[in-house]
Amino acid sequence: MTQRRMPSGQGPARRPGRASRPTQRVRVRDTASTRVEPRATAKAARPVAARRTAATKSAVKRTVAPRPKAFTGRAAVLVGLLVALVLAYTYPVRTYLAQESQIAKMKAAQDAQRAVIAEKAQEVAKWQDPVYVGDQARARLFYVRPGEIPLIVLNDPEGAARDAGKTPAAAPPDKWYDTLWSSVEAANTEPK
Template sequence: MAKRPQLTGRAAVLAVVVCAIAMSLAYPIREYVAQRRQIVQLEQQKARELAAIRALEEERSRLQDPGYIKRQARERLFYCDPGQKCYVVMNDQPPQGKKGTAGEKKAARPPWYQTLWESVEAADTGKGTKAAEAKG
């Protein structure tokens, strides 16, 4: 009894055909997946843009209300109606959390052009600048 070969001609042809079909389908499937991903991204972008449009429409409707405009003018620009007395209270104390008082002065810093000129002169003479000498 003769042994049959494990790989027959028909099986080889079938394997080649299956590989050819798989290779021919690989590119279209990859493009399909890429297009689906792009569609999802575009839908997300559309949702963000629609939310922005809704917010702008709400802002527009608020700006068409004369009461809102008056309120904003009073709050932001300190406007008053004619004949009305308005007061602005100035705070004598600095806000909490800020260091220093109004009487303290920061260390005087020379203007940038003076620092630049001193560095040019120092490079010419081979010496350091006043700022560099003060740091060192």
């Protein structure tokens, strides 16, 4: 009787007509004598199929179960659905991230404006003080209080050298690119 194989390639768990597997194998020879042979050790154990063919001495035709496809129709639908979801969510996510960056920029601009407002408020508070206003008038407009003599220092090194009777310092020579440009301009002018 030919037994049907499972898709995994293994035979059924129990063989019909047998209660359990014996611990020793009995071989029947053509002679009338029977001999009990001990079971093979684990090192010399053969696979189940090889032992079965060796025991029956007949070739058993193996049937190969078809392998399931690696990429089924359900998997294709699932991948298509995931791609559609990713494409559907990209625009809203991009819009959300753009709005978040705009909000962050606006908050930074507000903080900068608040800092400028605080500086201006401190400056206005300074101008409310009459001592500060007087100091600014003396520094910027050269105002003096009654009884003070104003002294204005002018920075005129050439005039100071003339008054001291010294010759003024010679001007530093022109830069090389100024000399080059003046020669280009001189070559460009036409004689009259």
